[in-house]
Amino acid sequence: MTGTHPGDEGPIWGVELTPEHPPDRIASLAALAEDEGFDVAFTSSHYFNRDPFVTLSRMADATADIRLGPGVVNPYETHPVKLAAQTATIDEVSDGRAVFGVGAGDRSSLATLGVERDSPLRRVLETFDLARDLWAGETVTHEGTFTARDASLNLDPTEIPVYVGAQGPHMLRMSAKHADGVLVNAAHPRDLEWAAGQIEQGLAERPASERSSGDRSDPRDDAFESLAFASTSVAGDEAAAREAARPPVAFIVGGAAEPVLDRHDVDREAASAVSEALEAGELNEAFDRVTPSMIDAFCIAGTTDQVADRFAAALEYVDGIVVGSPLGPDLEDAIERASEALASATQE
Template structure:
């Protein structure tokens, strides 16, 4: 376990920006270090929400968690993240990944060459943040691009990752990784992949931080917490690779039924097809005590935890309970 585990939280802009800003302030007050605003085309814009979160907080690190370089051009993502860094006085982080395949398919977007595109995106962003004028021909094109603003400081890059190649690439090139997993079995496997990437990491690349971007649902009532976990678990299952499903003995046909319902846009059917086994594999769900035990098990393999969607059936209560669970799992080291 890390001696100083990072406490982070994902806030999903399915609610008005002012409410998300209030939740960010609450999270900061109970000890969280960072907050990510998730990015899905059907929710509010994460960068607008992050701006409100910056106004409502003083020290919380803030960033998208995660944006993808398919819906938005990488140069634009770099500018948006630099803007958050400016309005937050240097607290921005850049959470970037390949995006959710089923959501992108709804927009007619093909997720081609994801590893290369993500790497090229944050390489280019770093050059732009350093004040360079960039021309790039690769998985996307940029010609004589530059930014008319300077970030307040170094903006760390966190790559959203689940598969082996993205995990290794993040360890080799990024500042951190957001591992799309909640179960110790997956996190232990991911740690092994990260070790391979770290062996190839340049000596001057600086520190690297691994965070479990874990779906969490915590409440006073176990069944209420598990029921609230259905929507995020559906999206996780919908994008899960065969080896991940096999690791948890999840039936491929059952997972396909969830995925196909998501791609049709039939969310209620997708959520209804989530099984108890899927919740156990892909979410940390239950009472404060149950969640604390799962956090402690996860922290054997990572440097910190992002308490991810859905948080719980009552968001304000869930933030308090998640903080209590993290304190119990880390012996109160962030108190």
């Protein structure tokens, strides 16, 4: 079941591959995603997993056309100049297929490293502004949320699309105003509808130089891509898919803001129990405390047909979907099923 993507005219298909497995395994999954018609493959970045850029280099070797990039790195663990160089290297080894997924990072993970996540919006914006100048071949001096003095890259100039990982209103609006795309950290239509309103506000303030020259009745600017970075678990059996969704949902609940919990009527005490277990390092207990309503709110989980219905509902508010971790109990099977579900959801 290959080559099912409807083409450039249809919604964007993305996949998130988490390097909790060796790079060669992730590269094989990227090749499968390419065969299944996906447009872009992101590799997540967490200090406890394999390095995303090493993994991306293997993915580049294993593929020919699919776009590749970190999804997402943060400018706290690694200096922004270094992130720009690493991403440009992936662009070079992939013959110009790199994208740059950048965000503020997970506060609890950064705290584990003794890193304070200060001024996240400014730091993310300054990071990709600086990266764009470096990719253009400029020598850059910057004093802001970080410092760079006479920095430049010993690489050929290039242009790399920037996608900002965002969930809160300010980051969403900033992304729409300045970036090439946004990765909306949400799976439920209720959250995506709310995010679309924030993105529309940002697009209204987008500089004219960054807008498309064409007229478009849709309020979303076609120089900007809004993608749902949606945790997804798909399998032939609904119960198995929902069970596999427990770990990522636990982490989503643990970091969810109170307005997000309220939007889905998630019990505060139940959410606190998940968060406390995570903070104590009791991961299995945290996963066990995930409720069915939490899975419904924060993951697209079920059979191929059920997931297709949820994808279709999400696409009312975004330009495409990144099928996020965990994908499902069987990764290869899940990628094939996700492709089938996307094809079904995007049929006219």
